[in-house]
Amino acid sequence: MRRxxxxxxxxxxxxxxxxxTTTHAAVSSYISNKAFAxxxxxxxxxxxxxxxxxxxxxxxxxxxxYYLTIKKITKxxxxxxxxxxxxxxxxxxxxxxxxxxxxxxxxSFKYKDTWxxxxxxxxILNSNxxxxxxxxxxxxxxxxxxxLEVTKGIFAWYRKK
Numbered sequence: 001m002r003r004x005x006x007x008x009x010x011x012x013x014x015x016x017x018x019x020x021t022t023t024h025a026a027v028s029s030y031i032s033n034k035a036f037a038x039x040x041x042x043x044x045x046x047x048x049x050x051x052x053x054x055x056x057x058x059x060x061x062x063x064x065x066y067y068l069t070i071k072k073i074t075k076x077x078x079x080x081x082x083x084x085x086x087x088x089x090x091x092x093x094x095x096x097x098x099x100x101x102x103x104x105x106x107x108s109f110k111y112k113d114t115w116x117x118x119x120x121x122x123x124i125l126n127s128n129x130x131x132x133x134x135x136x137x138x139x140x141x142x143x144x145x146x147x148l149e150v151t152k153g154i155f156a157w158y159r160k161k
Contacts, residue, residue: 026104027102028105028127033074037070038069038070038159039067040070040130040155040156041155041156042055042066042067042068042153042155045150045151055153065086066083067082067083067084068081069084077101079107081098081099083098083133087146094114096111096113098110100123105126105127108120115143117141117148118139119135119137119138120138121134121136132153132155133150133155134153135149135150136149
């Protein structure tokens with residue numbers, strides 16, 4: 001009996017040693033907090049016809065803006081970021097503070113914005129220091145006036161946070 005127990009412990013020890021206990025995914029080598037932390041603006045997005053539409057850096061009386069702020073990327077591949085959509089004249093504001101785990105160069109995440117809308121999305125950190133964001137609303141709030149929804153939006157570097 002004692003011999004079986006030691007054999008079982010040895011097998012478990014070997015399995016843990018071989019397969020490891022880390023749970024974080026491999027992160028592409030060009031991704032780091034220093035390289036990506038900062039504010040990005042929506043440079044272009046595909047509309048329903050599949051044509052690219054220009055985004056804007058600053059809010060004016062005729063158009064709004066969409067920002068994505070990367071707060072932090074850890075060495076283990078955890079990322080914290082903020083999505084912000086501003087309407088004309090800077091109102092209404094939709095914000096969602098969210099996080100996820102980077103797998104390769106892609107992050108899957110869920111969010112809940114300041115108006116109560118909920119959704120899910122993917123963020124791709126490209127090697128040319130741009131971001132590709134796709135979000136889909138899964139639950140609309142009863143007082144909803146807009147969402148953070150975007151399809152293949154290309155976000156360009158704007159400035160450090």
